[in-house]
Amino acid sequence: MKRNKTEFAILPAFHGDCILIKTFDVNNNDFFILVDGGTAQTFRYSLKAELKDITHIDLLILTHxxxxxxxxxxxxxKSSLIDNITIGEIWMNHPELVEVENDELISTKQGDNLKNLILEKQPNVKLLEISTLEKSINKSGVEFVILSPTPEIKNELYRQWQASTLAEKEKEKVTISSQQDTYCxxxxxxxxxxxxxxxxxxDDIFNSSSIAFILRCRDISILLLADSRPEIISESLRSNGFNECYPLNVNYVKISHHGSLNNTSQELLGLIKSDNFIISTNGGTSSHKHPSxxxxxxxxxxxxxxxxxxxIYFNHQIEDLRKRIGNFISEDDFNSGNWVAESKNWF
Structure with a gap:
């Protein structure tokens, strides 16, 4: 199918990420990218419907x-839907992918399950590890500038993963902006x-190892930060020639880690110029409330x-976020800063 305009969806992925990008190559042919799949509920309630008429995904990226x-x-x-879809290439970094028993736990007991499913259902797919060694990847006019992870961080991920004997990932007890003092x-x-x-x-190796990149389509550019660390992204942007006097200019920024307090720094934002920021979250979980x-x-x-x-765009309704985490933005907040907030999925 011929196409001359990029559209993308930040699907309502509960407390996760799931991004479907419909763009085009140098010949104006469809070029479809799927970044992450969100939670199991994301597939049932959102992703499944979006993929029902798609027969080919050029690139699937599992960020972490x-x-x-x-x-x-x-x-x-695991669904029959995959039988009707061919995937050209998959990016993912892992020594063993994990079987998720529910939306909160990461089990290491069936570490090869997803990889085996991929090889069973998509035997001809090209599987690639990705790090900043690749720098820039161009696929028929669709460019990816890789900002994370570095080879050292990818190796540390593998070391920690192979050394781990835990049946589930330890749940961090964090304090995020649900606190009333920040609301005041x-x-x-x-x-x-x-x-x-x-x-x-x-100490945050799963997020630190996120595949984050600048996506330059033929008509728009998007900074997709997954759950990456701002220290890593800032260093990568500087190594690519960007600085406070010459910032990265993009049409959209998908903010890291659902708007977490620990994943967006003033330094990083000082290296980015954009008028459109997207936060993917439904408010988080009982121990991880987002956005900050x-x-x-x-x-x-x-x-x-x-x-x-x-x-600032949210992929879930703002009122639903307020019900989960309180009045994280108030009417008074719009009196300064010249900004608006909107709930939106398709761009």
């Missing part, structure tokens, strides 16, 4: 092995609080802001 990114893909490969502070005041992540990169009010503040008051209105 957290359950809210991989579970929907396991559901896809203005966004401008919150934006001034220095970035101070509660974990180091190696501090992250929203940093986006609105970042140093690269222009006079244009800034758009």
């Amino acid at each position: 092995i957290d359950s809210d990114h991989i579970a929907g893909l396991i559901s896809l490969f 502070k203005s966004l401008k005041d919150l934006s001034r609080i220095p970035f101070a992540p509660d974990k180091g990169i190696n 009010r501090e992250t929203i503040a940093r986006i609105i008051f970042n140093s690269q802001r222009t006079d244009e209105i800034l758009n």
Whole structure:
């Protein structure tokens, strides 16, 4: 099918990520990209319907092995739907992929299950590991500039994964912006609080190993950050020649890790120029509530802001987010910063 305009969906993936991109190559032929699969519910309630009329996916990317990114893909490969879809290439980094028993646990007991499913259902698929060694990958006019992970981080992921004997990933007890004291502070005041992540990169290896990249289609550009760490992305952007005087200019930014407090720094935002930011979350889980009010503040008051209105998009209804995490943005917040918030899935 011929196409001359890119459209993409940040599907309502519950507390996960699932992104479907319909773009085109140099000959204006369809070029479809699926980034992550969200939770198992994401496949049942969103992804399955979007894929029912698709017969070919040019590139499938599993950014990392957290359950809210991989579970929907396991559901896809276990379904009959995959029998009607051919996949050209798959990117994923893992020594052994995981079988997810539910949406909160990562089991190592059936580590080869997804990989075996892929090889069974898509025997001719090309499987590639991805790191910043690849730098730029061009597929018929669709360009990917790889920003994460570095080879060192990928190797550390493999070391930790192979050394692990845990049956499930330890649940972190984190404090995010559901706290009432942050709700009472203005966004401008919150934006001034220095970035101070509660974990180091190696202590957050699953997120640190995320495949993050700049996607340059023939008509638009998107920065897709998965659950990556801002320290890694900032360093990669600088190594690609971007800085505060010459920032990366993109049409859209998919913010890292559902708007978590620990994954978007002032430094990173100072290297990016965009008027459109997207946060993928339904409010999170009982122990991980997203988005962080501090992250929203940093986006609105970042140093690269222009006079244009800034758009922050959510892939779930804002009122539903408020029901889960409280009044994380209020009417008073819109009185400064020249910004709007909107719930939207297709762009």
